Amino acid sequence: MELFLQQVLNGLTLGSIYGLVALGLTLVYGILHVPNFAHGALYMIGAYVAYFAMVDIGLNYWVAMVVAAAVVAMVSVVCERLVFHPLRNAPPIHDKIAAIGILLFFEAVVQMVWGADFRRLPTPYTEIFHFAGLTLPAQRLLIIVGAFSLMAGLHLYLKKTMTGSTIIAMAQNREGAFLVGIDANRVAMMTFAIAGALAAIAATLFAPINLVYPAMGNLVLLKAFVIIILGGMGSIPGAIIGGLIIGFSEALGGFYLSNDYKDLIAFGLLVAILSIKPTGLFTRGVR
């Protein structure tokens, strides 16, 4: 039972990280209908920025997280302006190819500048709590609390502020949003900035218990895609619930089935879902 609860905790940790990454993806998809393959690179850049802010400049963990979020939000907006905006009317194949181009470009740059070796992000929170036979590393608790507060914050932002409402409006109905005078460029830039910041924060939270390396974003990106297919492209609650589903199945599957193949569990789910329902779960209307 304790072992099981321990896995549940791990699942919650993974799920909240995946959920944050998937949130950014699903927001961008909801607004622009672009599956942003470059999102994994944003996650990776976030981890590197935080790492160097802490190790080289000696900033505090939280300051480093804010710096990473700001830098990656900027990178994300630049990508939107320079790449996705000019391609907004191109055939769908083109923006996908461009997005992968961005992903591989960033990976290669990071690898050239900092090498391919693994690094570990230091964290000030190394205590390990013991509670009812469970080991609760502080960093994991921080991840869960941090991720869920961020999700709650995002929810409030989208629901309660004017800018947030414009994002939702545009996701709901593009033409309608234009008719009431919403500036599409501004919303697109905002969305990309938020998605970038979320990815960077997720990476900074997760990097202390995982590692930092150039290809670190790829698996996370693929799982985030699985999540938004599971939860419905563009759906915010779907991204959070889907993230938890994938997190739990990975933690439990990795423990009870096979640790080697735990990364395949998410994809196994994807194949199963799409074989049964090609439109993904929870999606409405056309494919």
Added chain:
Amino acid sequence: MNAVTNFLTSSAMRWLLLGLAIVYPFVAPGEYQIYVMAMAFVWAIAVYGMNIITGYCGQLNLAHGGFFAIGAYTVAILTVDHAWLFWPAFMAAGVAGAVFGLVVGLISLRLKEHYFAIFTLCVGFIIYILIEKWGALTHGTLGIINIAPPEGFGVFDFARTLDFYYLVLGFLVVAVWLTRRISESLLGRTFRAIRISDDLAASLGINLMRNKVLAFVLSTIYAALAGALYAGVVRFIGPAEADILHTFDMIAYLLVGGIGTLMGPIVGTLIITWATQWLQSFEEYRMIIFGPMLVLLVIFFPKGIVGSFLAWRARRAARRATVPARSSPVSTARSTPRASEGRDHA
């Protein structure tokens, strides 16, 4: 001028290219250059496969490198672990490519646009993870060494670079010929119709699923056979063959040459292969150049070299038409010009 542009797309031009390819080893500075060219041909065969599913049929398959790896591993496992000869293993690689392609195609091609790309990206990744983790079958991260080279017959000994070059050239010619036959047939027009609009194609009575799966399986057979040849010449393979980078290299070759054109894959592959030759030490970081180049290509030059040439010629022809109709600029929202839909393929 007209004579020149027409010659460039005539069959005489293709024979001329073939002639050049045949004499190339005798004018090449050394064996290394012959080897590079042979490898470029191997990749070009795989790119022709990608051209069928992505260029003609409009479905971005991001698992293409995975199928290349399946072909390479089929040959490697059968020749090294089961003492097969190369040619039977080569056939088996083609069958493996077809079978896996059929299974993946049946599941994935029910999905539209984005879902299909995401799904195949995941499939590519699954192939990579399986190759890496299933050590009992694939030797895991160690890779497989001492793969048998293709057995020669008569005077041919394919362990020699020169003979191997001609072998690959032969396969490439078959690949180009087959692509041409497909693209000029009703089947090719069916694929293009699906790319332009699958709803319209379906309303014309085209069986979408059957045609898409057919295009997909054709493309995976090409990829697997190219992988099999690759295994036979390099004689060492590892999980890296299934890396997404390879898929992306192929997309780059295809885009530079001209997506959905007959000569695009070979033009793009040769140009980039030779352009990256001086980047030898830079190979690992080639995406620093490739990445932005691809972004610029899809924004400003989505038709590639061959496609742009065909579009330019079509515009000229339209301007010179005796009835001065409104010149019809080929819309940039198409990745292929209409001109390539006639009989005059570049």
